[in-house]
Amino acid sequence: MAQSNSIKTICVHSGTIADSQAHGSISPIFPATSHAYLDLQKKAYPRYFNTLNQEALALKLAALEHGESGLIFSSGMAAISAVLLSFLKKGDHAVIQQKLYGGTSNFISNCLADFAIEHDTTGGLAVTDFTSCLRENTRLIYIETPSNPLLEITGLQAVAGLAKSRDILTIIDNTFASPVNQNPLDFGIDIVVHSATKYLSGHSDICAGAVIAGRANIEKIMPRAVNFGGSLNAQTCNLLERSVKTLVLRVTQQNQNAQAIAEFLLENPKIEQVNYPGLQSHPQHDLAKEQMHGFGGMLSFVAQSGVDIVALQKNLQLIKPSMSLGAVESTICSPALTSHALLSREQRLAEGISDNLLRLSAGIEDVDDLIADLQQALEKKG
Ligand SMILES: Cc1ncc(COP(=O)(O)O)c(C=O)c1O
Missing domain, CATH: 3.90.1150.10 (Aspartate Aminotransferase, domain 1)
Structure with missing residues (x-):
């Protein structure tokens, strides 16, 4: 489905798997965890994030966020931790927005130091608060807007501009806004993460996460995502695909x-x-x-x-x-x-x-x- 379609049409149609057997109008579910591999280019396996229902949903969410590619995880935190640990290594430094979802703050303050990764938390949400935290070894800036739970706003264009001028990666948690209300990639932010447990699911019956970005960044996240193994099963991907239609x-x-x-x-x-x-x-x-x-x-x-x-x-x-x-x-x-x-x-x-x-x-x-x-x-x- 071409990206020029309107958002309502993307929600309903993007990524849908053609049902060549029953000719139904919705994506069939392919629950297999074991797939043929001889003479096939693709080695399909759920933990490799490359089975049909995972890819169908990733395509839909990528289209919704105006990204090239996506990965579907088993929770928002699985997505957030995999992304952060894909780009940060020993000796690197991250600038973290003050006032994030508590689980993300907890992961950052308790786990990054164990991997010898440094970070600074901004004193506020103005671009100058981000600038003053930058160091020689800063690799990425992590933001969340509107923030949980105070609904404070971080300037997407200003933060993306600052980061680009220093060749630093930007990551946003777009859970609160959902792709209906905000498309951060359009402002120059590099990577969008979602707790799909929230608006994308919308019915309090799915726990999932998503990452959407340009193809090159998704390829960089993929190896760590496969190592950590936080992928989502076909049935839940299909249920989430259905939820996103509305x-x-x-x-x-x-x-x-x-x-x-x-x-x-x-x-x-x-x-x-x-x-x-x-x-x-x-x-x-x-x-x-x-x-x-x-x-x-x-x-x-x-x-x-x-x-x-x-x-x-x-x-x-x-x-x-x-x-x-x-x-x-x-x-x-x-x-x-x-x-x-x-x-x-x-x-x-x-x-x-x-x-x-x-x-x-x-x-x-x-x-x-x-x-x-x-x-x-x-x-x-x-
Ligand atoms: C803004 C935000 N980001 C991330 C998460 C984590 O998502 P999950 O519970 O799906 O791991 C939450 C959970 O409440 C959240 O509110």
Whole structure:
């Protein structure tokens, strides 16, 4: 499928495997882990990331992110760790954006040093914060925008420009935006990673990851990916391929719902602060407008100090207190107890993650019902 197709068409059609046996209109599932090899050029094996269902899904995601090629992993962290350890070796240095998903921060702060890889975490998200961390041996810059859970925005063009001028690789976690809302490769970022467990899957029933980039970078990642072995089986690839068909429809609705919920919370006296890039009050609203097609389905908010955030979550009847995000059902969580639980309280407070912060993932339900649910839970006493 040519890349000039619109995103909705890419979601439905790109990568589909022709069903030459039954002539069905969807990709058949090829679950084999053992394939013939004599007289064949391709040595197919699931851990080599080269079976038909893996390749079909990789093609679809590459088209969605405007990349040349992709790899599908068994989780977002399998993708992130494989990419970082493909480009960093002993003695190298990495510049890491402050305020990342907690699992990524934990991997970087606990594991890189064991491989004698140095890193610096930026003091902020402005390009000058990245510049001041650069060293002679800096090999890559790693960013996440909008960031989890504060929805802060990093300038894609500025960071990509800085890195290119120094011949440094750039990697972005594009999970929160999804390819519907943001295409970082168009701004000069080299590699996109996703926790496909979130928006790409969208139904809270798949754990997967993806990497999309130019062909040359994917070829550099492939050997480590094969060594680490974090590939995805054919059945789950096929289920994810099906999920992505409705990605635009889901994310468009989630964007609208998140905007309306953020505006509602902004007016509520029990809420101290609302973080959503679609709000005029968001400090980087203009930057978000420049680099995003939509502001996303994620928002976070700080409840006033008297509000019991555990009781608030328990009082919700529709919105589920739940880990993870990006699904058709709305969910809410306390980052201090979930995504950022691996950080110490001091680390969390230093990153702006207060104990009273809640992160909300807007689903595709009727937004009036979601707002009514929040309203009644906020009105309850405890
Ligand atoms: C932004 C972001 N990146 C990466 C991950 C890790 O993904 P996974 O849980 O699929 O390994 C998560 C998980 O919550 C996430 O929120």
